[in-house]
Structures are given as structure tokens and as C-alpha cells.
Amino acid sequence: MTLQILINGILKGGLYGLMALGMSLIWGVMNIINIAHGAFIMIGAYITFLLFNFTGIDPFVSLIFSSSIMFLIGYTIQRGIINLVIRAEIFITLILAFGIEIFINNAALMIFSADVRKVKVSYGASNFNMFGVTIPYVRLIAFLLAIAITIILFFFMTRTKSGRAIRATSQDLDGAVLSGVRVSRIYAITFGIGTALAGAAGTLWAIIFPLSPTMGGSLTLKSFVVTIIGGLGTMLGPVIGGLTLGIVESFGTNWFGTTFESLISFSILVIILIFRPKGILGKGKE
Amino acid sequence: MEKDPVILSAKGLTKKFGGLTAVNNISFELKRGEILGLIGPNGSGKTTLVNLLAGNLRSAGGEIYFNGISIKGLPPYRIGRIGVARTFQIVKPFPGMTVLENIAVGAMNGRSGKKRTIKKAFSIAEEVLEFTGLSNDSGSLAENLSVASRKKLEMAKTLAMDPEVIFFDEVMAGLNHKEIDRSTEIIQKIRERGISVLMIEHVMRAIRSITDRIFVLHHGNKIAEGTPEQVLNDSEVIKAYLGKRYEQLIK
Amino acid sequence: MKKNLLLISILILFSLSPFLTSNNFLIRFLTDILIFSILASSWNIIGGYTGYASFGNVVFFGIGAYSTSILMSNTGLGFFVSMILGGIIAALFALLMGLPILRLKGHYFAIATLGVAEAIKALVQNLNITEGNSGIYLPPPEMSVDGIYTFFFYVTLIVLALLLFLTSIIFKNKFGYNLKAIRENEDSANSMGINTTIYKSAAFSLSGFFSGLAGGIYAFQQGFIKPEPVFNVLITIKMIVMSVFGGLGSLFGPLIGAFTIETISEFLSSYFLVAHTLFLGIVIILMILFAPKGMLDIFINIRKKGLSYFRKNIEEHRV
Ligand SMILES: Nc1ncnc2c1ncn2[C@@H]1O[C@H](COP(=O)(O)OP(=O)(O)OP(=O)(O)O)[C@@H](O)[C@H]1O
Ligand SMILES: [Mg+2]
Numbered sequence: 001m002t003l004q005i006l007i008n009g010i011l012k013g014g015l016y017g018l019m020a021l022g023m024s025l026i027w028g029v030m031n032i033i034n035i036a037h038g039a040f041i042m043i044g045a046y047i048t049f050l051l052f053n054f055t056g057i058d059p060f061v062s063l064i065f066s067s068s069i070m071f072l073i074g075y076t077i078q079r080g081i082i083n084l085v086i087r088a089e090i091f092i093t094l095i096l097a098f099g100i101e102i103f104i105n106n107a108a109l110m111i112f113s114a115d116v117r118k119v120k121v122s123y124g125a126s127n128f129n130m131f132g133v134t135i136p137y138v139r140l141i142a143f144l145l146a147i148a149i150t151i152i153l154f155f156f157m158t159r160t161k162s163g164r165a166i167r168a169t170s171q172d173l174d175g176a177v178l179s180g181v182r183v184s185r186i187y188a189i190t191f192g193i194g195t196a197l198a199g200a201a202g203t204l205w206a207i208i209f210p211l212s213p214t215m216g217g218s219l220t221l222k223s224f225v226v227t228i229i230g231g232l233g234t235m236l237g238p239v240i241g242g243l244t245l246g247i248v249e250s251f252g253t254n255w256f257g258t259t260f261e262s263l264i265s266f267s268i269l270v271i272i273l274i275f276r277p278k279g280i281l282g283k284g285k286e
Numbered sequence: 287m288e289k290d291p292v293i294l295s296a297k298g299l300t301k302k303f304g305g306l307t308a309v310n311n312i313s314f315e316l317k318r319g320e321i322l323g324l325i326g327p328n329g330s331g332k333t334t335l336v337n338l339l340a341g342n343l344r345s346a347g348g349e350i351y352f353n354g355i356s357i358k359g360l361p362p363y364r365i366g367r368i369g370v371a372r373t374f375q376i377v378k379p380f381p382g383m384t385v386l387e388n389i390a391v392g393a394m395n396g397r398s399g400k401k402r403t404i405k406k407a408f409s410i411a412e413e414v415l416e417f418t419g420l421s422n423d424s425g426s427l428a429e430n431l432s433v434a435s436r437k438k439l440e441m442a443k444t445l446a447m448d449p450e451v452i453f454f455d456e457v458m459a460g461l462n463h464k465e466i467d468r469s470t471e472i473i474q475k476i477r478e479r480g481i482s483v484l485m486i487e488h489v490m491r492a493i494r495s496i497t498d499r500i501f502v503l504h505h506g507n508k509i510a511e512g513t514p515e516q517v518l519n520d521s522e523v524i525k526a527y528l529g530k531r532y533e534q535l536i537k
Numbered sequence: 538m539k540k541n542l543l544l545i546s547i548l549i550l551f552s553l554s555p556f557l558t559s560n561n562f563l564i565r566f567l568t569d570i571l572i573f574s575i576l577a578s579s580w581n582i583i584g585g586y587t588g589y590a591s592f593g594n595v596v597f598f599g600i601g602a603y604s605t606s607i608l609m610s611n612t613g614l615g616f617f618v619s620m621i622l623g624g625i626i627a628a629l630f631a632l633l634m635g636l637p638i639l640r641l642k643g644h645y646f647a648i649a650t651l652g653v654a655e656a657i658k659a660l661v662q663n664l665n666i667t668e669g670n671s672g673i674y675l676p677p678p679e680m681s682v683d684g685i686y687t688f689f690f691y692v693t694l695i696v697l698a699l700l701l702f703l704t705s706i707i708f709k710n711k712f713g714y715n716l717k718a719i720r721e722n723e724d725s726a727n728s729m730g731i732n733t734t735i736y737k738s739a740a741f742s743l744s745g746f747f748s749g750l751a752g753g754i755y756a757f758q759q760g761f762i763k764p765e766p767v768f769n770v771l772i773t774i775k776m777i778v779m780s781v782f783g784g785l786g787s788l789f790g791p792l793i794g795a796f797t798i799e800t801i802s803e804f805l806s807s808y809f810l811v812a813h814t815l816f817l818g819i820v821i822i823l824m825i826l827f828a829p830k831g832m833l834d835i836f837i838n839i840r841k842k843g844l845s846y847f848r849k850n851i852e853e854h855r856v
Pocket of ligand 1: 335375
């Protein structure tokens, strides 16, 4: 039983990690907290839902579509809107992101109505047993894909020219400008990648969980929790943060009941912020 | 009761940043009414030492006494209220407030803030404004000041606090000759008011002309102490400042 | 001075409105504006004057609302006593939460406050005393229908007047100057002898107190409260947007913001039943892009600089 709870937590935690990866990237590189992150995850989920319902495209395959569409959306939003205030005080960008979130959520409400939807794939319920633990295939595949995407991002950031430019910009903005990096483009690419990751997370979410236009808010907050637990500036952070949240939530809801899910995650958030604001991996206090 | 001739003393202060020992077991005394110079090459630990003295950083060991009371471990605001003021090398004005308001905040707080009404605080700020030669900038926002005026504002803010001791951290850096002379004069006058001064400075002309004594830091260690004459002709000190080039010259 | 005189006369005219109209809908709408004026002005104390942009101020509103409701329905205390106790509880909570959280800066402070607000909402949803998600009923006011509208209008107006009076005194005194100093440079303020922790906590508590009073009024006015609407993050967003819109760190700015934003909201929701929140999103985006320094700044500068004002605003903050 304990092992089952642990495995459930780990599987969900992998997805949480992917959810937070994009937020953590954008925050680390551009010093923007993207409140609209959850809304982007929601769009990704609906892209998968629509493709599956109207064209029958397998949800795992739709990963490619959701992430590339979301990249374009993110790139455009950064270029056209956020970039205009990126140097203003941070709560200005925060409020702007809230504005974007409100817009997206309500647009989705009008288009899709508040109904809860499900992506009903034929293999959705199949699972296998190991050491007395039941593991649904879709959850395992989603978990592995989440990890794989994280690894791909890691290679992108360390091995490609764009990836290195992004890292250089995040470490030393002025230096990057001096060495000829076009910061506005780098920021747009970063934001695009961040939202593409949100889109991918949305797809995986849609395969496992029901979706609704208002699902974004709580996912944004979960992404915060994961980002804060893992700390900024490393690829490993979101993975560790995601797994931690997944496991704690899994045991916590088992002990206290599912209604306590959000209370548990917000309590973790606040406690970590007070005692280790740089995350459990980060060194010391803020 | 006879007043202790030493107003501030530090014993065995140490600060490490990771593997780097920025300040290593430093002791010194600041005498009442004196101007004590603190020099040393870039990165030798001068600012870090002031941060330890003013409570902005915590020393790993040692003691700090002000008027015979231990002030080590006190938060900066307590040290500010007790009568020890400091400037910041990278100036920290209140950018969106006027110059007068910047100074008035010092007068409302610091050592005598509790005794002063708002009106009194502002009239003291006016005096300090005059004293430091900032009168023309009184109503401008601090963010619009020139470099020279910003440095002066740092001094003015500490003066308004009615302190007994002030640490000046490179208040002359970036000033031209005329401005340096004016600031030197101001520091002289501050001493005449009975305030004891510890001044960090790279401008040797100023150091030579107004300090009573100097001590020198190098890689966090105190390598010399004495009158300006003695210290500035000390071969260790010259070597520290000129580094490798000097060693080659000797060879 | 002239500007203040104008504003004060507008306020006086405003305060007489229950005598000038018998339209209860209008009075109710004006009362809503007043409630948001209290909330935005309270936010302005911590966010505008002190420079700590709280993204969780709705928690004080919610705590005020719930405390008032629980006191009135469980202990039989009257409205005014309950409301004031609600404000005090909210202020104490602000103090308690502020001590650890006000050490954080920037994004970390913003997220921590947001987190606390969400955590308290989740707690309220799960506690017995708050009746979880089913909500709490309050005893109805014993008045005539018209009387009720006038009653709430004036209670809110008095609380707002008190808040403005207090703020205007504070910000002419040491307390206010020290808060501004903390906003402008906390290290320097600290070294100058300002106990920043105490000052920040006091500002946060004051903000919490008045937000709590607003919550109490709201609860009694509604007669029934539930966690979701009372702790809705959108309320915090509105407080911030109103403060920014009216001009941060100014006395009357939040009132101008509250009036404008609520009027726009009301207008939109009467024309677009479903889409009005969507338009609110657009309003926020446009405001941040074109008027990040508030309406007052626009009025002052647009005469001098014309449309280049907007271009300059954008040039200043882009990369
Ligand atoms: N907060 C910090 N974290 C890590 N290292 C630091 C920190 N502050 C200072 N240092 C390091 O400690 C050493 C001493 O720095 P400090 O600023 O005290 O030198 P300084 O003598 O004031 O130099 P300067 O003349 O350039 O002002 C330097 O090597 C510096 O890089
Ligand atoms: Mg220095």
C-alpha cells in the first residue's frame, strides 16, 4: 500500500516537474513569473482534446502539435506584449501576466463552456502489476515522456548555440548585449520554449486527468510550488521539486483526504519560502 | 568621570565568503575625535570590515565595543541609533525622495531621532544641506543628482543622524580635484564637531592631508598601521599597492 | 492644494448621493466602489508606500468577512463589534504572517503572499467552524429595504474616510517617511536607524485591518459568504490594478482607480454578460502597457509631451 502511494506520487511528480520546467526557465532567464503558465497548460490540453475528438490523432502524437503551436503563441506574446514592459518593476509584469491569464481563461470559457471534458483513449484504463503495485500504462508513458523532454531541454541548453545564448543572457545580461546577442529575440525564444513546455505538460495532463477552462489557476500555483521547492537556475530543480510535491501530495491526501490537497501544497510553498527561499537545492537563505 | 579616549574598538574580526577570507582577525581602535584612514588595494576587505562594524554582516568571532558597550551582533538599525553611522561605497540614496527628505529621514532616526519633531528634523536637514553644500539640490529628486552630489548626499544622510562615529566608504571616488578638496574640508569640519571618523579612501592626497593615523588591509590582513608618514613609506604597503610590477623592479 | 479641494468637493457630493437619488441599484453600485476604494487604499499602504507588492491581500478581506460572520451568527454579537473584531483579527494575522514573509523581497514576497492567501482559502474550505464550502449565513439587518442601502453606503463611507484621514496624517509624519525610505532603499533605511521589521509589519497590519473591515461590511451586506468568492485572487488583482491605475503611493489615487475600474467593470458586465471578465483582462493589459504610472501621470504629462508620452513609457521598459 505504501509502495503504491509512493509510485502514484512519483508518476504524478514527473508530470508536475514538466509543468514547472517552463515556468522555472522563464523565471530564471527573464526574471518574470508567468502567472499565465497554467492557462498555457490548459490551452495545450485543449489542443490535444480537440485533435483527438475531431481528427482522432492519438494524444501522445499530438504532443508535437501542442508544443509547436504553444511555442508560436508564447513567442508572439513575449515579442508583442511582455517585452514592452520587461524592465518595469516586477509586480508590473506580474499584473500583466494576470491580465493575460484572465483573458485566456475567459476566452476558453466562452469557446469551450465550463464543462469538464475527458480525452477517452481506448488504452486509457489498461495497466500492469508489479510487486503488488498497479501502474496504468498512460501514467508511466506520460512520466517517461516528461523525463525525456526534460533531458532534451538539458541538451538543447548545453549543446546548441541558442541554448548557450539563453544561458549567457540569464547569467549576464549586459555581457550578452555587448557580445552581440539580440536579447529581445533570445527572450522571445525562451518564452516560446517555456510555453511549449507548458503545452506539452497540458497534453500529458489531458491524457490522464479531466480538463476544464478554469484548470489553469491551480496548475500555475502548483508550478510555483514545484519551482520554489526545486530552486531556480538548474534543470534538476523542477524534477526534484515535482517529485517532492508529487510524493508529499500523494501521502498527504492519503492521510488527510483529497480535500486537503491544495492546503498541503500551499503550506509547503509558504514553509519553503520562509525557511529556504532558494529552494531545497539552493544554498542557504535569500 | 573621565571619558575613555577610545570610542570604538574591534578585536579579532573575521569574515569568510566560502573559501575566501575577506577579513582576517582584524583588531583596531578608533580614538575619540580622530580621523583614522583605512586603505588597501581593491578587494582587500575594507568594505567588508565596515559591513562587520555596522552590523550589515556578522563576524565569525571577535568583539566590537562602542563607548565601552559591546555592539557585535546588533542589527544595523540598533547600531545606527546608538550613534554609529555609515555611508555606502555604492551609494544608496532614496531615489524617489527629494534631497531634503533624504536627509530629513536621517534626522528623524539615527541617534537623536526620538527627541526630534518632524519640523525639527527638517530644520536640521536644512542645516546639514547647507553644511555639505547641497543647498541648490534641496528640492531635486535624489535620482537626478550628479555623481558628486550623490556622494555628498551619502555624507549628509549620516550627518543628520547626529552620530558620534561615522564610517566613510570612498566618499571621494569619482570626484574631480576641486570636489575632493571640498569633501576633504567637510570631513575636517565634521571632526571639529567632535565626531570620530573612519575613512576608507583611495585618494591619497586626501588621506595624507587629513588622517591622524592609517591602517592598511591586504588580502584581509592588517599589514601596517601608523601615521600617514610611516605607513605611506612602508615598503610592505608599497608592495601591496604596486604588486608584481614592484617585485620585478626590485629584482 | 487646488486639486485636493476639487477632490474633496467631489467626495462631499458623492457622500450626499443617497439623498440625491432613490435608485437603490445606484447606491449599491456606489457602495461597491467604496468597498474597493478601501481595499485599494489599504493595498496602497503596503504595496504603494512601503514597496511590498502583496499578491495576497484578499486574505485579510476574507478573514474579516469570516470573522464577522462567525461572530455574528455564533455569538450573537452585533454587527459593529463583530466588524471591528474582524478587522483586528485580520490585522493580527497580517502581523503574524508578515514577520516571516516581509523578509522576502520581490517575486518571493509576491508568491509567498499569494501562497498564504490560497492556503487560508483551502483551510477555510476544510474547517468545521467556517462550514467548508457550504458557506455561512449571517443574521439579516433589521431595517427597511431603502434603509439597508443607505446604511451600508454610510458605514463604508465612514470607514473609508477614517482610512484616508489616518493615511494622510501618517504620511506627513515620521512613520510615513520611514515607510517610504524602506521602499526606496531598505538597506540604507536600516543603517539609518529604522527598525524596518517593525515598520513593515505595522504597515502590513494597518493594511490588513482596513481590508478586514471591508470584508466585514461585505459579509453583512451579502448576508451569506462562501470561500471561493471571498478569497478570490481576482479581488487582490483588482486592488493592485486600481492602485496602479490611480497612481501608486498617492492618497486619492486608489479612489480614482476604484471608481474607474468598477465603472468599466459594471458597464462591461451590463453589456457583455459572459465576456466582461475577458474585457477586464484586456483592460489590465492595456493599462500596464500604456499607463503603468497611472492616470494622474498621464494627465500631467500628456499635455506636455503629447502622444510621445506613450512611446516613451514603452521605450523605457523594453529591451
Ligand atoms: N557578499 C559577498 N559575497 C562573496 N564575496 C564577497 C562579498 N563581498 C565581498 N566579497 C569579496 O571579498 C573581498 C573583499 O571585498 P571588499 O568589498 O571588502 O573589498 P574592498 O577593500 O572594499 O575593495 P574596493 O577598494 O574595491 O572597494 C573581495 O574579494 C570580494 O570579491
Ligand atoms: Mg570597498
